[in-house]
Amino acid sequence: MLDGCIFCKISSGEIKVDMLYEDDSIVAFRDIDPQAPQHILVIPKEHIPTLDDVSPEDAGLLGHMLLKARDIASKLGMDKGYRIVVNCNSDGGQEVFHIHVHLLGGRQMKWPPG
Numbered sequence: 001m002l003d004g005c006i007f008c009k010i011s012s013g014e015i016k017v018d019m020l021y022e023d024d025s026i027v028a029f030r031d032i033d034p035q036a037p038q039h040i041l042v043i044p045k046e047h048i049p050t051l052d053d054v055s056p057e058d059a060g061l062l063g064h065m066l067l068k069a070r071d072i073a074s075k076l077g078m079d080k081g082y083r084i085v086v087n088c089n090s091d092g093g094q095e096v097f098h099i100h101v102h103l104l105g106g107r108q109m110k111w112p113p114g
Helices: 008-012 057-075
Strands: 019-022 027-031 038-044 080-083 103-105
Touching: 008 027, 008 038, 008 057, 019 057, 038 057, 057 080, 057 103
Parallel strands: none
Antiparallel strands: 019 027, 027 038, 038 103, 080 103
16 A cells, blocks of 8 residues: 555545445445546556556456456446546546546547547
């Protein structure tokens, strides 16, 4: 855990949120500033700052995050579709430097995303 990282505090239970999913390696919860009717964050418990910091050994973790995002989308009834977003670094829109997947759904998505 990195001191001061809000996602580390959430994944360790130090900050309480309404968990939608949790296992030994990841947690999922609703974004506090939703950009769609359904906006879920899926994060690893391990602190990895950005996608640029992922190693080949993390491939299984990333796949697990995506598969659980898919499962959560199904559970929440996003059968018309959803979007998965991973922002990387400041210019990519990343605000919290702990890798995370945004699962967005419940409305028609536009392209380009902005």
